[in-house]
Amino acid sequence: xxxxTRRRTLLGMGGACSLGLLGTSAEAxxxxxxxxxxxxxxxxxGTYADVILPRFAECRHSRxxxxxxxxxxKARRYAAQYGVPDSGLYSYDTxxxxxxxxxxxxxxxxxxxxxxxxYTLRAAAAGKHVMCEKPxxxxxxxxxxxxxxxxxxxxxxxxxxxxxFEANNREAMRLARSGELGTLxxxxxxxxFNIGDPTQWRLNRALAGGGSLMDIGIYSLQAARYLTGEExxxxxxxxxxxRSDVRFREVEDTxxxxxxxxxxxxxxCVSTYGSHHNRYRVVGTQGWLDAEPATAYEGNRLxxxxxxxxxxxxxPELALNQFSGQLDHLSQCVMTDSDPIVPGxxxxxxxxxxxxxxxxxxxxxTVAL
Amino acid sequence: xxxxTRRRTLLGMGGACSLGLLGTSAEAxxxxxxxxxxxxxxxxxGTYADVILPRFAECRHSRxxxxxxxxxxKARRYAAQYGVPDSGLYSYDTxxxxxxxxxxxxxxxxxxxxxxxxYTLRAAAAGKHVMCEKPxxxxxxxxxxxxxxxxxxxxxxxxxxxxxFEANNREAMRLARSGELGTLxxxxxxxxFNIGDPTQWRLNRALAGGGSLMDIGIYSLQAARYLTGEExxxxxxxxxxxRSDVRFREVEDTxxxxxxxxxxxxxxCVSTYGSHHNRYRVVGTQGWLDAEPATAYEGNRLxxxxxxxxxxxxxPELALNQFSGQLDHLSQCVMTDSDPIVPGxxxxxxxxxxxxxxxxxxxxxTVAL
Numbered sequence: 001x002x003x004x005t006r007r008r009t010l011l012g013m014g015g016a017c018s019l020g021l022l023g024t025s026a027e028a029x030x031x032x033x034x035x036x037x038x039x040x041x042x043x044x045x046g047t048y049a050d051v052i053l054p055r056f057a058e059c060r061h062s063r064x065x066x067x068x069x070x071x072x073x074k075a076r077r078y079a080a081q082y083g084v085p086d087s088g089l090y091s092y093d094t095x096x097x098x099x100x101x102x103x104x105x106x107x108x109x110x111x112x113x114x115x116x117x118x119y120t121l122r123a124a125a126a127g128k129h130v131m132c133e134k135p136x137x138x139x140x141x142x143x144x145x146x147x148x149x150x151x152x153x154x155x156x157x158x159x160x161x162x163x164x165f166e167a168n169n170r171e172a173m174r175l176a177r178s179g180e181l182g183t184l185x186x187x188x189x190x191x192x193f194n195i196g197d198p199t200q201w202r203l204n205r206a207l208a209g210g211g212s213l214m215d216i217g218i219y220s221l222q223a224a225r226y227l228t229g230e231e232x233x234x235x236x237x238x239x240x241x242x243r244s245d246v247r248f249r250e251v252e253d254t255x256x257x258x259x260x261x262x263x264x265x266x267x268x269c270v271s272t273y274g275s276h277h278n279r280y281r282v283v284g285t286q287g288w289l290d291a292e293p294a295t296a297y298e299g300n301r302l303x304x305x306x307x308x309x310x311x312x313x314x315x316p317e318l319a320l321n322q323f324s325g326q327l328d329h330l331s332q333c334v335m336t337d338s339d340p341i342v343p344g345x346x347x348x349x350x351x352x353x354x355x356x357x358x359x360x361x362x363x364x365x366t367v368a369l
Numbered sequence: 370x371x372x373x374t375r376r377r378t379l380l381g382m383g384g385a386c387s388l389g390l391l392g393t394s395a396e397a398x399x400x401x402x403x404x405x406x407x408x409x410x411x412x413x414x415g416t417y418a419d420v421i422l423p424r425f426a427e428c429r430h431s432r433x434x435x436x437x438x439x440x441x442x443k444a445r446r447y448a449a450q451y452g453v454p455d456s457g458l459y460s461y462d463t464x465x466x467x468x469x470x471x472x473x474x475x476x477x478x479x480x481x482x483x484x485x486x487x488y489t490l491r492a493a494a495a496g497k498h499v500m501c502e503k504p505x506x507x508x509x510x511x512x513x514x515x516x517x518x519x520x521x522x523x524x525x526x527x528x529x530x531x532x533x534f535e536a537n538n539r540e541a542m543r544l545a546r547s548g549e550l551g552t553l554x555x556x557x558x559x560x561x562f563n564i565g566d567p568t569q570w571r572l573n574r575a576l577a578g579g580g581s582l583m584d585i586g587i588y589s590l591q592a593a594r595y596l597t598g599e600e601x602x603x604x605x606x607x608x609x610x611x612r613s614d615v616r617f618r619e620v621e622d623t624x625x626x627x628x629x630x631x632x633x634x635x636x637x638c639v640s641t642y643g644s645h646h647n648r649y650r651v652v653g654t655q656g657w658l659d660a661e662p663a664t665a666y667e668g669n670r671l672x673x674x675x676x677x678x679x680x681x682x683x684x685p686e687l688a689l690n691q692f693s694g695q696l697d698h699l700s701q702c703v704m705t706d707s708d709p710i711v712p713g714x715x716x717x718x719x720x721x722x723x724x725x726x727x728x729x730x731x732x733x734x735t736v737a738l
Contacts, residue, residue: 182644183643185623185641185643185644186559186561186623186625186639186641186643186644186646188557188559188637188639190555190557192555194654234607236605236606236607236627236733237605238603238605238627238629238635238735240629240633240634240635241633242633254554254555254633254635256555256627256635256637258605258607258625258627258637260607260609264609264610264611264623265609266607266609266623266625268557268625268627268637268639270555270557270637272554272555274554274555274654275551275554275555275652275653275654275657276652276657277555277652283644283645283646284644285563285643285644288644288645364605364734364735365733365734365735366607366733366734
């Protein structure tokens, strides 16, 4: 019953993976049969690790078997909390010896953006599959090297785009592409928050690669792409940053961008470190869907307007939430040797568009993609 | 009591008019004393005339005393309905003789955009004050001539920007500029509809001057300006028009634009003839206000988010609705010899920005204002 619901929900999504998408019946049965859970090494015990680590308890195919941290004390504390053996504790200096740990199948890189490239390459060299945080890297060139390294090592590379595993966002993708809104015309997507502590790595160019666009605006970019199912052909962007604000000495605050898609759809996207935004709307000739919050950890809300009436639109439930769903997805892809629905190539597509957005804002002109 | 409420509502709006803004106590008393209603001539008996004509019944200082139409039969029918004497009926050929009609104080030009220039000049030459529909003209150059003509004739010129007389929009202006949302950061404004009949004047370049931007996108532009109270310093626009669509042989469909304001606020604006949009949001560091519908004839809704809670925010009532309010405003400005809050200069500002938007989209670059 649950599987049927999930399969129906995911029909026609056009994911890259023919098998591994949140589990088909065949996969689920295979997994049940061998009962195997793949082992994750978590690299970087920062804020988002605190979000991810508790989610392994809900996973069917994934468990945490190693931790990598610069602080032995912190590593031991987390190890005790999440049942990681001493043999699974690494520093950044000893990280490469993880190749000898048979309990680690996947390395999950939750480090600052500027370190994704190095640790993905080192993980691949250690013979491990890789889950990498978004944005994939500081530059598209780095992203290309990460893809090449994982391919050469015969290992999977998946980018942590959690919205692809969240019920409302998946339903929004389905609805937007189904024709139920008529012909799609306009997407608006807004993501931002009022950033605090000026000393945090997100405001350091070397570690973050950029400002709001790299960190939170990328959700607007992703939404525009996954809601339309199209790739933009041009981008036009404007930046607004108060360089006298101590937070923005190195990276941008607001950078809003307009994407034009081959069908003629235009997406207006907000990316800011100055105010709170978390929503999108897809407008077609026959109605719209609206998500607010759109990509929160929980409490997302979807509304649908058709025939001039607006109503809440509860999405079909998924067996797993967006966090455990993403973790198990990569485990299943490894187990069945199939491609993740959000592979390194998906991260690279965003990086190329992000570089075009920066170029457009810098040069004050529309940039073709 | 009503006057007190209205005065409080309007405090600090920074309107151009020191006296005539919807009536101060002194004006209201003066009007009550002489009981005089100024006479309007309605030029063009199209769809919007059907909206305006019934509103004179609610006016305190305005009445309809003349009609100008190309159809004598239609003019007679409307005259009977609205109590206009035969002596107040004109064709476009006889329009200039309106100078001899002492019952006409104001000419309200509700013709297609491409005719605003001619009829404003003819009305001024006939010694009449002018209310002109939005957009003010096809070009900024025409708008300048209209302002000069009315000034030379010593007559008022007001542009029909009805949102300035609508309770929710006035409250939104007050809130946005009050600091209650913190520092303003982002405005999003969307206006559009899925246009029908391909033979209508709105799709004829000579009559309309342009496409969605001239007709409906101008509401997004206006909102961005009146909500921030600032003038944009640059614009970046993208156009998306399917020229194989029979409706869009001469004018644009979608033209979305980003405005940057001196304070650093960025406005993302939608203008389209392809899908229905009627909303805006003003986002500050401490919260936001959201209007949807934002600029409808009725049923507008305002919401306010502060301290992470969203609630409906009913605006203080105004004594008149947006239609009768705009009509009486110009009458009061004439009676007190004061300037309208939305004079010809306000229309000209929009026309200059509109021309920059078109240039930006055409040349694929940011245009400084």
